[in-house]
Amino acid sequence: MLSNLSKTQVDRKCPKCGCAEVVRSQRIDLTDRMLSLINVYPYRCQKHTCKNRFESFGKA
Numbered sequence: 001m002l003s004n005l006s007k008t009q010v011d012r013k014c015p016k017c018g019c020a021e022v023v024r025s026q027r028i029d030l031t032d033r034m035l036s037l038i039n040v041y042p043y044r045c046q047k048h049t050c051k052n053r054f055e056s057f058g059k060a
């Protein structure tokens, strides 16, 4: 139902399972703050069997 919206976003997938359903992680620690200075942000895979946390360039 939101396919048109998601297609306008950057193609960002979980590096572990390849799932495209990833969201910005809300947990901001010191490392996250440092990485945000170089445009790298934490993401979390929404696949309930994975839940992998990773960093990716840019905001979605």
Ligand SMILES: [Zn+2]
Pocket: 014, 015, 016, 017, 018, 019, 045, 046, 047, 050, 051, 052
């Ligand atoms: Zn995943």
